[in-house]
Amino acid sequence: MFDAEELRRRVAEALPDSRITIRDMVGDGDHYEMVVVSAAFEGKNTLERHRLVYAPLKGVLGGSLHALALKTLAPSEAA
Amino acid sequence: MDRNVMEEIKNEIAANKIVIYMKGTKEMPRCGFSAAAVEVLRTYGVPFKDINVLEDPEKWQAIKQHSDWPTIPQIYIGGEFVGGSDIVREMHAKGELEPIVRKATGTS
Numbered sequence: 001m002f003d004a005e006e007l008r009r010r011v012a013e014a015l016p017d018s019r020i021t022i023r024d025m026v027g028d029g030d031h032y033e034m035v036v037v038s039a040a041f042e043g044k045n046t047l048e049r050h051r052l053v054y055a056p057l058k059g060v061l062g063g064s065l066h067a068l069a070l071k072t073l074a075p076s077e078a079a
Numbered sequence: 080m081d082r083n084v085m086e087e088i089k090n091e092i093a094a095n096k097i098v099i100y101m102k103g104t105k106e107m108p109r110c111g112f113s114a115a116a117v118e119v120l121r122t123y124g125v126p127f128k129d130i131n132v133l134e135d136p137e138k139w140q141a142i143k144q145h146s147d148w149p150t151i152p153q154i155y156i157g158g159e160f161v162g163g164s165d166i167v168r169e170m171h172a173k174g175e176l177e178p179i180v181r182k183a184t185g186t187s
Binding site: 047051057058061062063068069070 | 148149151165
């Protein structure tokens with residue numbers, strides 16, 4: 001179990017400009033789908049973008065946060 | 080008992096053009112994320128090596144360190160870490176994965 005608000009808080013702190021949408025896929029607080037829109041992704045490939053989002057989740061993701069389906073968009077792609 | 084798991088991983092990704100560290104096997108994935116990544120790799124019709132971390136907890140820990148990546152599956156192509164399930168699916172959808180696969184496997 002991992003709280004969705006804690007997930008949001010951590011990512012928002014790491015990427016202050018980001019727009020974050022989180023969906024609990026099965027309603028068990030364990031499998032989230034998250035879309036993050038941030039200017040920090042501009043000019044970065046998918047791997048680099050995912051590393052930016054994973055950084056504040058170190059020690060949590062793969063542990064108490066089992067599954068996170070992640071989509072990362074630069075503002076120009078989210079229009 | 081002087082197993083060097085990091086060395087085993089280095090050998091695996093050097094000896095195989097495409098390697099997926101996953102939960103379960105490519106015939107029987109044990110997690111939806113692993114299954115989805117296998118599904119993508121299958122579309123290219125090239126051989127790939129599957130390594131089941133559920134059967135090897137030591138390697139499971141080591142691969143997370145090796146890639147500096149917290150989750151499973153993890154996909155290596157041509158000796159390089161490409162990413163996890165979301166990444167290969169996204170790259171596949173954008174047409175970015177196939178050139179990497181073709182280059183690594185020498186297929187077209």
